[in-house]
Every structure is written in structure tokens, then in C-alpha cells.
Amino acid sequence: MTDNNATQPTRKVGPIRQWIKDHPNIWEFILFNLLSNISTITRFVVTWIGTAIFISGMGLTQPFHFLIFNYDTQGNGLGGFLTFLLAEVLAQVVNFFVQMKWVFKSDSSFKDAAWKYVILAVIIVVVNLVLPGYVTGLCQGWGMGAGIAGTIASVVNTLLAVIVSYPLLKFWVMPKSKGSKKATK
Template structure:
């Protein structure tokens, strides 16, 4: 069966002509697996698992008032982020980069990258939620999560491409 003129053929030609752009697009498409994981865990956390933990939570740079979800909001964003990053590492390593490097050799860099992006991703939401709740109500946490996802791409893609998966 010849796929040279179909969708597969077009994709192969595009990949050969623009390998870096193809990789970046694939990275973002496959990041959606982690994004879906992130949203599911966030919604389960805020809606079920941590719902009753709505007292204010303040520790270090993290300030989650009751109106921003409190301790339950903090835990929901944290657990969602961790689950998404585990899924993301596996998907990016296998599908996007086809990396064969030993995990123990790159684990430090991945954990460091995830920690930096994670601190931002857990610190930022209450500020976004505070600003947006009067405008969009309960959707503010979802928008905060979208902002987190964009920040993660900006941090994670260059680190994965040039340091972790090479």
C-alpha cells in the first residue's frame, strides 16, 4: 500500500523537510496526554478528594486562601502536576524524542526541571484565581491551569530537547 500521497506521506515529507518544527508540534500534541491527566486529577482533587480541605493554606511562597481553594486547592494542583509530569516523561521519551539514554543519567535534570516549573505551577494559581474569579467564577482554576501548561511548555521543551532527552 502506497501512502506517499495520503496523510501519512504528507506528514513524512513535512517531518523530513522541517524536523525541528515537526518535533515541537509532536511535543505539544503529545503533551496533551499529560494535560488530560493534569485536568482529570485537578478536577478529581478539587471536586472529590480534597474538597473538604478548604481552610487557608500559607507556607513559604504558597498562599491559598479559602476562596482560592485553600489546602485542597494547593494539594489538587500539586498532585495534578506530579501525575502529569510522570506521564509526560514517559510519553516524551518514547514517542517524541525516541530517547534511549538511561533514565538514571537524566533523572536529576528532569526532576530539577519539573521542580522549577512545579514551584511556579503551584505558586501562581491563587493569584490568577483571585484576579479572575470575579470575572469568570469557577472557571478561574481552569484558566490558572491553562497558564501553568503554557509555562511548562516554555520551560520543559528546551530542557528536554537539549539536555534531558539528547
């Protein structure tokens, strides 16, 4: 019996695939940012829909203040809070599956990763619920409309989520096992 691989010519790797192979950590971070846009798109779409339903449609603009949450009328009140709550929860659910399966290709069990992600997501959601009331109020104080102010608040939330979540996802929530063939250099 002969080894078929011994007679096969060496397969040439293209320059992009070679770069990815040579720089797996950089590629992972790029992939993290690119694929995070799936949850970002979810966040924006739900923000726009929530603004249309809760603020424009239902007129839920009465001030909402609870513990650290401050959504006055310039922050779109209760409607703003509900909009950002729904947008953040759905974005985090989408992000969990995208990051675990496509970015980190984690071999962690769903059970082990899920409870850690819930902690991270709660932190992100709380921060992302606190900031929009202030950011939206500031933007509307500068004369921007509710839609633009909500979009800017979503951009701020997204940037903060990237800064906090990448290292925590990579090293705590979804680490590759030490024996994993896909472990990075």
C-alpha cells in the same frame, strides 16, 4: 548472491511524510505539543477530581500559606494546594515517559535523564503550585466559580510549562547522542 534492494522500485513517500522528513525540528515541536496533551489531560482530570474531593467534598478551603505558596479562601485554600500538587506530580510523571519515548526518542539512559527531569519537574511543579493560588483568586474575584477558576489556572500552568520545558528537554534532559541516526538536522 544479488542485492534484493537493487531490484526493488523506489518507494514513494507521501506529502506529509516527506514534509516531516524535510522539517524534523518543526515536526518534533508539533509532536511535543500534541503529545504534551496527554499530561495536560492528566492535569485537568486530576484538577477536577481534586476540586470535587478536597474542596467540594471535604471542604478544605481554609487559607494555606507556606513560604511562597499563597492559597487564600479565594484560591480554594488547602484543598486548592493539594489539588494542584497532586495534579502537577501526576502530570509530570506521565510527561516524562511520553517525551522521552515518543517525542524525543532519546537514547539517553533512564538514569541520566531521570535526575535531570526531576530537577526540571520540581521547578515546574513549584511554579505551577505558586501561580494557581493567585490565578484562582483573581478569577474568583472576577466572579468565576471554583471549577472554571481552577481550569484557567491549569491553562496558565500548561502554557508556562511548554515555554520552559521544550528547550530544556530537547537539549539538556533528553538529548540524542551525536552519533544517533535519529538526530535532527
